[in-house]
Amino acid sequence: MIGVVALVLLAIFGYSVENFTPVLFMIAFVIGVILLYLAYRRVDDFIEDERSTRITEKAAMRTLQVFWVCFCAFSIMAVMNLLYMPRFSREFWLNRENDIVPPELMSLKIIGYIQLALLCLMIFLYVGFRIYYARKYGDWETDEE
Amino acid sequence: MKNKIKVYRAMQDLTQEDLARAIGVTRQTILAIEKGKYVPSLDLAFRISRYFKVNIEEVFTYEEGVRTVDID
Numbered sequence: 001m002i003g004v005v006a007l008v009l010l011a012i013f014g015y016s017v018e019n020f021t022p023v024l025f026m027i028a029f030v031i032g033v034i035l036l037y038l039a040y041r042r043v044d045d046f047i048e049d050e051r052s053t054r055i056t057e058k059a060a061m062r063t064l065q066v067f068w069v070c071f072c073a074f075s076i077m078a079v080m081n082l083l084y085m086p087r088f089s090r091e092f093w094l095n096r097e098n099d100i101v102p103p104e105l106m107s108l109k110i111i112g113y114i115q116l117a118l119l120c121l122m123i124f125l126y127v128g129f130r131i132y133y134a135r136k137y138g139d140w141e142t143d144e145e
Numbered sequence: 146m147k148n149k150i151k152v153y154r155a156m157q158d159l160t161q162e163d164l165a166r167a168i169g170v171t172r173q174t175i176l177a178i179e180k181g182k183y184v185p186s187l188d189l190a191f192r193i194s195r196y197f198k199v200n201i202e203e204v205f206t207y208e209e210g211v212r213t214v215d216i217d
Contacts, residue, residue, distance in 0.1 A: 137182055139177075
């Protein structure tokens with residue numbers, strides 16, 4: 001299910017980039033997450049209990065602790081740079097089919113990419129912390145029964 | 146926190162999977178508790194002891210001054 005949703009989202013992402021329809025991808029992303037959540041609720045086997053919840057909580061908390069420092073530092077720098085930028089030109093948005101990005105908006109583009117990279121960092125951080133705490137709370141322990 | 150879950154399981158000839166299913170957790174959780182990697186909540190500790198029909202202190206023993214994994 002996760003794979004199917006990811007593939008569909010990837011296709012929509014490609015379409016959105018080609019046709020400059022970011023709203024379409026945003027809506028598709030939210031729908032995808034809701035679909036996964038609904039599918040997850042239908043699972044009636046014990047795949048989650050208080051220990052796994054605790055692992056998730058701790059991993060999420062640590063991720064947030066590290067991430068907000070990185071994100072805040074970058075955002076402060078970005079906002080300070082933006083304050084020096086000339087006002088956004090209305091012409092750019094009216095003539096955006098020309099695909100010409102005015103030089104003053106290039107840094108905005110870079111900020112967007114860096115924010116995306118930071119979000120990726122957040123995911124990696126979360127996965128890393130999750131593995132760490134899962135190991136700490138005995139997820140890969142084996143027993144002779 | 147020490148526990149005698151393994152002993153009680155052996156007495157009743159239960160596997161970790163059986164116990165886990167009976168009290169509504171995953172097998173990994175039972176394994177982690179038995180190995181002292183995870184300290185269960187009070188609720189889960191009561192459920193385990195009630196399943197074995199004994200008092201909670203017969204299954205779980207608190208050791209003074211022993212730092213558990215769950216604290217940090």
